[in-house]
Amino acid sequence: MNKRSGIESKKRILDAAMRIFSEYGYAKANMRMIAKSAGISIGGLYLYFKNKEDLCLTLMKSRMNDFADKTMEAVRDISDPAEAIDIFIEMNLNYAKRHKELILVQGREHGFTFGLEMKKKFFGKQRGVIEGIILRGIQAGTFRKVNVKEAAKVIFSIIRGFILSIVVEADSLFSPAECSDLILKGLLRRNVK
Amino acid sequence: MNKRSGIESKKRILDAAMRIFSEYGYAKANMRMIAKSAGISIGGLYLYFKNKEDLCLTLMKSRMNDFADKTMEAVRDISDPAEAIDIFIEMNLNYAKRHKELILVQGREHGFTFGLEMKKKFFGKQRGVIEGIILRGIQAGTFRKVNVKEAAKVIFSIIRGFILSIVVEADSLFSPAECSDLILKGLLRRNVK
Amino acid sequence: MNKRSGIESKKRILDAAMRIFSEYGYAKANMRMIAKSAGISIGGLYLYFKNKEDLCLTLMKSRMNDFADKTMEAVRDISDPAEAIDIFIEMNLNYAKRHKELILVQGREHGFTFGLEMKKKFFGKQRGVIEGIILRGIQAGTFRKVNVKEAAKVIFSIIRGFILSIVVEADSLFSPAECSDLILKGLLRRNVK
Amino acid sequence: MNKRSGIESKKRILDAAMRIFSEYGYAKANMRMIAKSAGISIGGLYLYFKNKEDLCLTLMKSRMNDFADKTMEAVRDISDPAEAIDIFIEMNLNYAKRHKELILVQGREHGFTFGLEMKKKFFGKQRGVIEGIILRGIQAGTFRKVNVKEAAKVIFSIIRGFILSIVVEADSLFSPAECSDLILKGLLRRNVK
DNA sequence: TATGAATGAGGGTTCATTCAT
DNA sequence: CATGAATGAACCCTCATTCAT
Structure with a gap:
């Protein structure tokens, strides 16, 4: 009976869950x-998480917040909107590349309804960042007057689609610059004069 | 003991599998x-498909081929590359909208490795179509000289990302035109003179 | 894979459930x-019964019906109400004696709410039989004018209490005659003149 | 680390056990x-009681003794045996009504063998009280010469059966007077002259 | 070609009990 | 005296697959 602080144990479990869910997917994990991976007993898991779903959802939430923070931070202080877009995309893709597992865990379970609200919120935040950049670009006269919301959706979709390629087909040859x-x-x- | 032709039975099973996998996902189905949905016995399933995985993979293959055919067909005879892109996107998104289940079934199972080769082939074909359009556009002088492969990837990613939005968040308010x-x-x- | 008819299997399971629930009680069984006792696989149990509770409830229902039929039958054709009471009690107690397990299975689970409606119905029927006897006794002038419902309750309670003694304390020395x-x-x- | 006297803690635990066992039954509690209900730690429970069974048995014993004392006391000083019977029944039923939980806790666990000796002793004492009343009644010439032991058993069974009705079917409409x-x-x- | 009863390993979860603090 | 994190055996139940008919 190894005694550890509750926080320590919870962290160990989340890390283990990350590893296992990433490798096997929710259903097979x-x-x-x-x-075992957390070095804790089965019963111990249930001391910290109500059940398997709770564990997975908590994991997703925590990792999503980290992800969102890191990506947002990256564009905060860039004044040139074109460069901001550039960097936002690059940061996103690189982050995804380095954290494939994250996206794997978010994969569809129960017909995608699993943690849906959480995902929507996260996606909404990400889109908001892009909208901000585009808006600033238009105001600065750098960008033409596009429909901000739609343009942000499109750019967000590119990123999403790219991430899928990275995760599913392991296509690491994407080029943020060309994008x-x-x-x-x-x-x-x-x-065309 | 309903006597039916083998082909008829196989079709009935695939249709049922489509319904069930769509509604419940692979793991829960x-x-x-x-x-039951196919109106056949459990044992009967195994007369036509080796196992659950085989059934699902066969289903995906068949539906993907249908999907690919329909979308490709739509751009074949359009000469203006800008219009072709336009239509290709619209067709894709609309098709996805009408066949959400298809994408659901393709969702990740076993860490996305499930039917991976099949998917890669399908995605490759789709990207090829876009590449063709861009190439024609450049040759015609309508498009500027972009990296064809990369541009196709980007456009394909947009579509993929959009489809995800449709399927996951049920965001049906995408605008193919703005895209x-x-x-x-x-x-x-x-x-900027 | 021993093939048996569904009815045969169901019966085997119910008999096994009787043995096991009787010996261990619901919770420990x-x-x-x-x-194992039914000579079937675990999964096989669930082909015939939704779950443990369903199995137990079905068992109780079936055994209660048998019990009710047998006891009711015993008094149907007895004209002397005093004798009918006599026999009803005797039959009940003897039956209980020979089927201790039955009552054991009915024992409290989940604070007695387990199968409550079924029990109420059964008890109601039994009380009804006694009421009938008393009524006939009063009409025939053999019995004095008691409150029929209350008197039936009292007699039914005696039986119930006696059965408890038999089952719980294994007190087999009850005397139906004295009763x-x-x-x-x-x-x-x-x-007292 | 709330400091309390051992006796105080033990009492708090017993009271909590009463509440919990009453509400959930032995198995589900x-x-x-x-x-939690006792405001003590899990480990604390094991300072005062060897295990779950010990806790439950101790609880039953203590409550049974209280119960026995109260009911016996009630008939001690009544000289008319008919009235004593009357009051003994009424007291018993009312007590049961007010303390349903007690009987619930005594419910069968492990096929009724749980705390059997304790129960037998308690029941024996109760029957003894009734025997005493009947004996006095016969000696006084109020009662006819019945088999004292058997008559006491019958009366005790009535009470027991009635209590079951109260506890199981929540039939509170019993009438001690009619009884x-x-x-x-x-x-x-x-x-019948 | 077709059936569906049967299998049994393996899943998520619970909880009495222990023991380092 | 007291804590509560940790344990792990054992529970109920599921379901892909088989096979006698």
Whole structure:
């Protein structure tokens, strides 16, 4: 009976859950694995989390908050909106690349309804950041007058789609630079005088 | 003991599997449900499919092919590349909207490795279509000289991300027109004379 | 995989459940024991009964009906009400004696609320039989004009209390004759002229 | 670390156990509940009671003794045996009504063998009281010469059965008066001259 | 080709009990 | 005297798969 502080144990469990859910997915992961990986007994898991779902949801929430904080921070102080977009995308993709497991855990369970509200909130926040950048770009005259909400949705979708490629097909050859380039300049040729 | 042709039975099972997997997801769906929904016995399922995984994979393959055919067909005969992009996106999103279940079934199981090769092939085909359009656009002088592969990836990612929004958050308010607009013209203001 | 008819299996399970619940009580009995005793697999239990509670309740219902039928039958054709009371009591107690397990299974679970409605119905029926006898006795002038419902309750309570003694304290020395005697004649001395 | 005297703590635990066992029954009640209700730690429980069974048995013993004392006291000084019977029944039923939980706790666990000896002793004492009353009644010429032991058993059974009705079916409409009436006078019509 | 009763390993969860503090 | 984190065996139940019919 190894005595540890409650916080210490909770952290160990969350870390173990991260490892196990990442490797096996929610459905195939089982509480015994997580307990073993956390160096705790099965019963111990239930001291800190109501059940498997609670454990997974708590994990997702905590990791999502970390993720959101890190990405938001990255664009806060950049004045050039084009550069901000650039960096936001790059940060996102790189972060995703380094934390594939995170996205894996968020994967669909129960037809995606699992932790839906939490995800919506997170996604909403991310979109908000992009909207802010676009708005500043328009106000500064750098960007043309697009529909801010829609444009943000599109950019957010690119990121989301890219992340899926990284996670699902392990396509690590994405190019943030080319991506920004397309978003900023579009496909059409300019000054076709 | 309902006598039916093998093909008929197989089709009935696949349709039932579609319904059940869509509603419950792979993990929660069980063979009894599928059998009942198909109006066949549990044992009968195993006459046509080796096991649950085989059934699901076969289903995904068949539906993906249908999906690919329908979307590709839609852009074949459009000469204006900008319009082709436009239509390709619209078709994709609308198709996704009408066939949410399809994407649900493709959701991650076993850490996304489930049917991975099949998916890669499908995604590759889709990206190929976009590449074709862009190439024609560049050759025609309509599009500027972008990195074709990367641009196709970006556009494909947008679609993928949008589909996720539709399926996961039931965000049906996407605007294909605004999306195409951004892709075609980009964010930056032009002719800054 | 021993094939048996569904009805045969169900019966085997109910008999096994009777044995196990009787010996261990509801809480201590476990499904594995019942399965083993029935010569069936654990999963097999769940083909016929939704869960442990359903199995126990079904068992109680079936055994109660048998019990009720047998006891009621016994008094149907007896014309002398005093004799009918006599026999009803005797039959009840003897039946209880021979089927201790039955009452054991009915024992309190979940604060007696377990199968409460079923029990109430059964008890109501039993009380009804006694009421019928008393009524006939009064109409025939054999019995004095007592409150029929209350008197039936009292007699039913005697039986119930006696059965408890038999089951709990294994007091098999009850005397149905003395019991009837008291009920029929009462304690008070008569004709105290 | 609340400092309390041992006796105080023990009493608090017993009271909590009463509440919890009454509400949930022995099997569903758990030590955590009792500890919480007693305002003590789980480990603290084991300072005063060897284990769950010991706690429950101790509780039953203590409450039974209280119960026995109160009921016995009630008939001690009544000279008319008919009235004593009357009052003994009434007291018993009313007491049961006010202390349903007590009987609930005594409910069967482990096939009634739980605390059996203790119960037998308690029941024996109660029957003894009734025997005493009947004996005095016979000696006084008020009662006819019945088999004292058997008559006491019958009366005790009535009470027991009635209590079951109260506890199990929540039948609070019992009538002690009618009950005594039947016991005293019996069913048969008298002076059929 | 078709059935569906049967299997049994393995899942999530509970809880009496212990013991380092 | 008192705590409460930790244990782990054992519970109920599920379900992919098999096979005698």
